[in-house]
Amino acid sequence: MNAIKQIWLKEIKEELYTWKSMVWLVVTAFLFSFTTYLLLTNKELSLLDQTELLFLLSQIIIGVGLLIITIDASSIITSEFEKETAESLFLSPIKIKDFILGKFLASFTLWVLIFIIATPYITVSSAGSNLVLPFLGYVLFLGSLGVSAFIFLNFAISLLYRSSKNTLTTSLIVLLLLAIPAFLSSTFKNNTLGSFLGKVNPIDNIFGFLDNVLVDYHTRLIDNWQFFVPVIIFFALMLLFLIYAVRVFKRRGLIQKEL
Amino acid sequence: MKKFYLLVLILSNMLVISYTSAQVVSSSLMLNILSSNELNGTAGDYVTVQAQIKNISTKPQSNIVTYLSLSDNDTKLPVDLEDWSAEKGQFIGSIDPNQTFPLNWKIHFVKAGSYSLTVIAIIEGNSRPEISTITHFTVLAKKNLNPAHVLPVALGTPIVVIIFLFLIASRRKVDY
Numbered sequence: 001m002n003a004i005k006q007i008w009l010k011e012i013k014e015e016l017y018t019w020k021s022m023v024w025l026v027v028t029a030f031l032f033s034f035t036t037y038l039l040l041t042n043k044e045l046s047l048l049d050q051t052e053l054l055f056l057l058s059q060i061i062i063g064v065g066l067l068i069i070t071i072d073a074s075s076i077i078t079s080e081f082e083k084e085t086a087e088s089l090f091l092s093p094i095k096i097k098d099f100i101l102g103k104f105l106a107s108f109t110l111w112v113l114i115f116i117i118a119t120p121y122i123t124v125s126s127a128g129s130n131l132v133l134p135f136l137g138y139v140l141f142l143g144s145l146g147v148s149a150f151i152f153l154n155f156a157i158s159l160l161y162r163s164s165k166n167t168l169t170t171s172l173i174v175l176l177l178l179a180i181p182a183f184l185s186s187t188f189k190n191n192t193l194g195s196f197l198g199k200v201n202p203i204d205n206i207f208g209f210l211d212n213v214l215v216d217y218h219t220r221l222i223d224n225w226q227f228f229v230p231v232i233i234f235f236a237l238m239l240l241f242l243i244y245a246v247r248v249f250k251r252r253g254l255i256q257k258e259l
Numbered sequence: 260m261k262k263f264y265l266l267v268l269i270l271s272n273m274l275v276i277s278y279t280s281a282q283v284v285s286s287s288l289m290l291n292i293l294s295s296n297e298l299n300g301t302a303g304d305y306v307t308v309q310a311q312i313k314n315i316s317t318k319p320q321s322n323i324v325t326y327l328s329l330s331d332n333d334t335k336l337p338v339d340l341e342d343w344s345a346e347k348g349q350f351i352g353s354i355d356p357n358q359t360f361p362l363n364w365k366i367h368f369v370k371a372g373s374y375s376l377t378v379i380a381i382i383e384g385n386s387r388p389e390i391s392t393i394t395h396f397t398v399l400a401k402k403n404l405n406p407a408h409v410l411p412v413a414l415g416t417p418i419v420v421i422i423f424l425f426l427i428a429s430r431r432k433v434d435y
Contacts, residue, residue, distance in 0.1 A: 043369075
């Protein structure tokens with residue numbers, strides 16, 4: 001437990017004590033400000049009902065969170081290999097499980113910070129709609145599930161590739177493959193293939209869940225199980241993929257052997 | 260002689276009046292907007308313009324096209340109804356004497372302002388269109404988000420984040 005905490009705190013300090021990392025949070029705040037300003041002033045967007053505006057804002061928050069976490073998590077493990085600090089790290093009595101958990105908590109903390117920045121925007125935009133708490137709760141809950149799954153994916157790819165560039169490229173491709181159809185209009189889902197992909201796509205289901213909560217007022221978890229199940233399955237699959245990647249990593253050893 | 264001139268004047272006036280009346284009577288269709296009082300709303304609302312066309316002539320009328328005309332009272336310009344999601348013109352094949360037809364257009368209030376609406380009917384072969392009386396209505400601005408709440412957050416949060424991060428960074432020398 002102490003090892004996990006140490007790795008987590010080390011990563012947090014590295015995140016917060018470098019301008020490069022802090023710029024992400026400032027960019028996030030500006031993105032949310034820009035979005036809410038547009039929702040307020042744009043002629044066409046301001047015609048939408050408040051609930052649809054909230055849904056749009058929730059998509060932006062989750063989308064920005066996934067993008068930033070994907071970029072951050074793709075280098076948090078590989079940097080240890082590229083800076084050649086991995087060897088000394090694993091010579092110390094640190095289990096790989098603690099190493100992964102510490103790194104996971106560090107990446108997850110960045111998502112929590114993004115959510116904290118999003119909180120005032122969520123609160124003011126949903127004022128008067130009785131949706132403040134469901135909006136806050138479900139963005140945190142679904143965002144955490146989605147972000148955790150993407151961190152697992154990134155860590156798995158990191159352990160397999162051991163290269164930031166390859167990990168980042170692969171992770172971004174996966175994120176785009178899942179996010180682009182989710183952001184596209186419903187016309188994409190009019191055919192059988194589009195409809196099927198929409199049902200299994202975790203990002204699509206996160207947005208479907210939020211749409212059901214914020215636009216249709218179905219705020220109970222049980223009313224949204226059809227969206228919730230694919231997200232949980234994706235989360236479990238990514239966790240299994242990470243476990244598989246850890247086993248492969250152990251088998252190959254720190255100094256990589258060709259299998 | 261004076262009496263004769265007076266008689267000629269009266270007769271000529273009567274002739275003019277009867278000619279003008281004939282012009283009005285020659286109007287073969289009567290158009291009414293029925294939902295005048297229900298048209299006020301807020302930007303973003305969908306409303307239905309309900310109108311009625313009646314053949315007030317003694318012979319059937321055929322090939323009639325009816326459509327809406329909307330103008331912005333503030334800018335004094337016609338409004339592009341395509342933006343307002345209005346349906347296109349409605350075609351009436353034939354309408355018998357004294358027969359009435361309902362006309363409905365669903366429109367989407369896009370922009371706040373004051374507007375004037377008329378229904379126009381064009382009969383094939385006629386050189387003049389038939390037009391309803393003008394209905395005036397107001398579209399109120401839609402305020403989903405309260406600017407007094409949203410703007411301080413939109414402008415203030417990035418500043419608060421920058422100050423917060425600057426304070427954290429100033430506790431320790433920052434790496435670049």
